[in-house]
Amino acid sequence: MKITLKTISEESGLSITTVSRALAGYDDVNEETRQKIVSIAERLGYQPNLAARHLRSKHTQTVGMVIPLTSYFSDPFFMELLSGVGRQAAEYGYDLLLSAQQPGEDELNTYRRMVASSRIDGMVVARILKEDPRITFLKEARHPFIVFGRSNANDYPYIDVDGEAGMRAVVQHLTEMGHRRIALILSPRELAFTSARYAGYVQGLRAAGIEPEETYLAEGTLSADSGHAAALRLLDQTTPPTAIAACNDMMAIGAMQAVQSSGLEVGRDIAVTGFDDIPPSAHAHPPLTTVRQPTYLIGRQALDMLIQVIRQEPLDQSHVLLMPELVIRESSGTNRRR
Amino acid sequence: MKITLKTISEESGLSITTVSRALAGYDDVNEETRQKIVSIAERLGYQPNLAARHLRSKHTQTVGMVIPLTSYFSDPFFMELLSGVGRQAAEYGYDLLLSAQQPGEDELNTYRRMVASSRIDGMVVARILKEDPRITFLKEARHPFIVFGRSNANDYPYIDVDGEAGMRAVVQHLTEMGHRRIALILSPRELAFTSARYAGYVQGLRAAGIEPEETYLAEGTLSADSGHAAALRLLDQTTPPTAIAACNDMMAIGAMQAVQSSGLEVGRDIAVTGFDDIPPSAHAHPPLTTVRQPTYLIGRQALDMLIQVIRQEPLDQSHVLLMPELVIRESSGTNRRR
DNA sequence: ACAGTAATCCAAAACGTTTTGGAAGTCAAT
DNA sequence: ATTGACTTCCAAAACGTTTTGGATTACTGT
Numbered sequence: 015m016k017i018t019l020k021t022i023s024e025e026s027g028l029s030i031t032t033v034s035r036a037l038a039g040y041d042d043v044n045e046e047t048r049q050k051i052v053s054i055a056e057r058l059g060y061q062p063n064l065a066a067r068h069l070r071s072k073h074t075q076t077v078g079m080v081i082p083l084t085s086y087f088s089d090p091f092f093m094e095l096l097s098g099v100g101r102q103a104a105e106y107g108y109d110l111l112l113s114a115q116q117p118g119e120d121e122l123n124t125y126r127r128m129v130a131s132s133r134i135d136g137m138v139v140a141r142i143l144k145e146d147p148r149i150t151f152l153k154e155a156r157h158p159f160i161v162f163g164r165s166n167a168n169d170y171p172y173i174d175v176d177g178e179a180g181m182r183a184v185v186q187h188l189t190e191m192g193h194r195r196i197a198l199i200l201s202p203r204e205l206a207f208t209s210a211r212y213a214g215y216v217q218g219l220r221a222a223g224i225e226p227e228e229t230y231l232a233e234g235t236l237s238a239d240s241g242h243a244a245a246l247r248l249l250d251q252t253t254p255p256t257a258i259a260a261c262n263d264m265m266a267i268g269a270m271q272a273v274q275s276s277g278l279e280v281g282r283d284i285a286v287t288g289f290d291d292i293p294p295s296a297h298a299h300p301p302l303t304t305v306r307q308p309t310y311l312i313g314r315q316a317l318d319m320l321i322q323v324i325r326q327e328p329l330d331q332s333h334v335l336l337m338p339e340l341v342i343r344e345s346s347g348t349n350r351r352r
Numbered sequence: 353m354k355i356t357l358k359t360i361s362e363e364s365g366l367s368i369t370t371v372s373r374a375l376a377g378y379d380d381v382n383e384e385t386r387q388k389i390v391s392i393a394e395r396l397g398y399q400p401n402l403a404a405r406h407l408r409s410k411h412t413q414t415v416g417m418v419i420p421l422t423s424y425f426s427d428p429f430f431m432e433l434l435s436g437v438g439r440q441a442a443e444y445g446y447d448l449l450l451s452a453q454q455p456g457e458d459e460l461n462t463y464r465r466m467v468a469s470s471r472i473d474g475m476v477v478a479r480i481l482k483e484d485p486r487i488t489f490l491k492e493a494r495h496p497f498i499v500f501g502r503s504n505a506n507d508y509p510y511i512d513v514d515g516e517a518g519m520r521a522v523v524q525h526l527t528e529m530g531h532r533r534i535a536l537i538l539s540p541r542e543l544a545f546t547s548a549r550y551a552g553y554v555q556g557l558r559a560a561g562i563e564p565e566e567t568y569l570a571e572g573t574l575s576a577d578s579g580h581a582a583a584l585r586l587l588d589q590t591t592p593p594t595a596i597a598a599c600n601d602m603m604a605i606g607a608m609q610a611v612q613s614s615g616l617e618v619g620r621d622i623a624v625t626g627f628d629d630i631p632p633s634a635h636a637h638p639p640l641t642t643v644r645q646p647t648y649l650i651g652r653q654a655l656d657m658l659i660q661v662i663r664q665e666p667l668d669q670s671h672v673l674l675m676p677e678l679v680i681r682e683s684s685g686t687n688r689r690r
Numbered sequence: 691a692c693a694g695t696a697a698t699c700c701a702a703a704a705c706g707t708t709t710t711g712g713a714a715g716t717c718a719a720t
Numbered sequence: 721a722t723t724g725a726c727t728t729c730c731a732a733a734a735c736g737t738t739t740t741g742g743a744t745t746a747c748t749g750t
Contacts, residue, residue: 061469062736
């Protein structure tokens with residue numbers, strides 16, 4: 015049988031109100047009665063019905079995250095973020111509601127459902143577009159949210175890593191290794207972080223006195239397969255690049271496979287670099303030179319910020335920008351070349 | 353402002369009852385009125401308040417999973433399972449409530465909270481113990497659940513892989529490669545799958561006429577570090593093993609590092625194998641010979657089964673046992689030895 | 691003895707939905 | 721005109737909480 019406040023009320027001979035207030039710790043109930051109520055509640059194994067509580071009190075101790083089925087699940091980057099968010103949510107006693115988007119459903123719909131159905135107190139949004147309708151929606155709905163990433167309009171709290179600096183460091187490293195023909199495998203242009211990483215690439219080249227060339231640019235979709243295809247296109251020209259920088263690790267891993275299948279050796283004949291430092295990258299063959307985003311920690315900090323937004327506390331810092339770290343491994347070559 | 357049934361009721365001049373029934377698709381409302389109601393609902397962007405709905409109707413379209421913080425998050429195996437469950441949940445229109453267990457909190461408490469607070473319709477339980485209090489609890493509470501794994505008492509629906517056959521295949525492979533001194537790094541004894549894998553190990557040895565020896569057994573905690581330590585212990589004896597089988601991939605990866613740091617080469621001087629085939633294993637150095645558990649698919653199928661339990665439909669199969677597949681890579685040696 | 695205060699309790703409303711058990715109206719058959 | 725069968729609608733109850741706005745009692749100082 016279900017144990018409710020009513021059960022305890024009957025058992026104790028006190029009103030439902032008093033039972034509720036006793037358990038909630040209000041000070042207008044006698045310490046002795048509280049003891050009695052608490053002990054009955056424990057004996058019966060009372061657990062409040064959260065649906066009822068939420069209906070009444072308007073907050074749910076739950077934060078939400080939407081997962082577009084196409085890519086995010088099984089994407090190690092996203093999983094790491096999820097871990098961080100989940101970990102920190104537990105710290106605050108919050109649960110995490112994952113709504114994988116229903117197949118074929120408009121993504122924005124999933125957001126609408128989540129927000130308007132009032133099952134969550136706030137949302138974490140990741141991998142945003144330059145013009146992101148989800149953010150527009152959340153802003154309009156005045157629903158608490160936190161973003162991993164920056165877009166064009168930045169009037170919302172976010173946490174991000176400096177992709178420009180990261181990619182600049184990659185290119186600087188490559189030029190120091192003697193490379194001059196450095197190609198870039200771009201992420202989709204509509205993604206918010208693409209322009210920052212591209213800008214860093216250009217800056218890195220110019221700092222070494224190199225003009226970027228159209229023929230050393232290729233576009234991928236973030237997946238390993240797309241990195242593979244892009245690398246093949248880049249290599250298939252009269253003066254192919256001697257280094258390939260990819261905008262994320264998955265594409266870099268695909269690119270390495272492409273390089274190897276062309277009979278070249280990564281790290282000796284050609285350098286390959288990534289961005290993200292997802293766990294597999296350290297164990298790739300050869301280990302991948304990349305830019306570390308502390309994704310797990312970002313998840314945790316994002317949740318910290320979200321809680322502040324939910325509680326309407328002023329944010330310590332509403333725009334957090336982390337400096338990424340260049341991680342040099344073998345894929346970019348162990349010895350100077352050329 | 354919040355759009356509720358009342359809003360639509362006032363807007364349309366119809367009762368709340370009729371609005372509710374119209375939107376729910378009952379056939380006791382005129383088609384014309386339904387059109388009107390639906391169009392108003394759409395215009396206003398009505399989204400039902402799920403807390404209220406759940407309070408009244410007793411089911412939540414949500415399944416739950418508890419994640420012990422200590423190990424599971426950031427455990428690739430568990431993440432894969434999560435992906436499968438999440439993916440399939442979306443297929444049925446279910447959401448996924450993740451409750452990471454609070455640090456220091458009794459795990460069973462988290463289950464109690466989840467179940468009794470009536471926020472979920474069913475649970476997925478993974479990595480169970482031989483005697484698992486969570487299962488006892490769920491059975492007693494008569495709350496729908498599905499288990500990945502088998503324990504001693506099997507009177508509940510589960511899906512599992514045949515760990516005995518898997519480990520037998522590993523040992524058979526190793527003996528065929530000429531190994532006679534084959535060590536085993538055990539998972540914790542209280543875990544349900546440990547005994548099956550151990551049994552397979554013994555069977556595999558006996559099939560090749562080898563008696564298992566106490567000195568070739570070590571125990572780990574599933575983590576890479578524990579595998580590392582266990583391997584060092586195994587190697588530090590007068591006649592060390594020539595092959596080390598680990599009960600999961602993480603420990604195998606740790607063991608490989610230990611072997612390498614002892615100046616030996618994995619795959620040539622000594623063979624190492626794992627169990628699970630988590631994604632990093634294919635890219636390990638050298639790539640790890642292991643037993644593939646289709647964890648993602650298991651997650652999906654587990655959810656299929658859970659939905660059936662929730663709907664009180666008879667299960668197609670209440671005990672599913674999958675055959676795992678031996679994946680031979682370089683860590684077990686490419687050429688016959690000895 | 692009396693007002694004033696503090697301590698302790700509670701009835702009832704509210705949250706937004708679904709469901710129950712009709713009511714009202716229409717129409718056709720008698 | 722009455723009956724029965726349909727169709728279409730709705731008032732009210734229920735789900736289990738929290739909160740509001742007192743009510744009751746006991747104690748204090750005068």
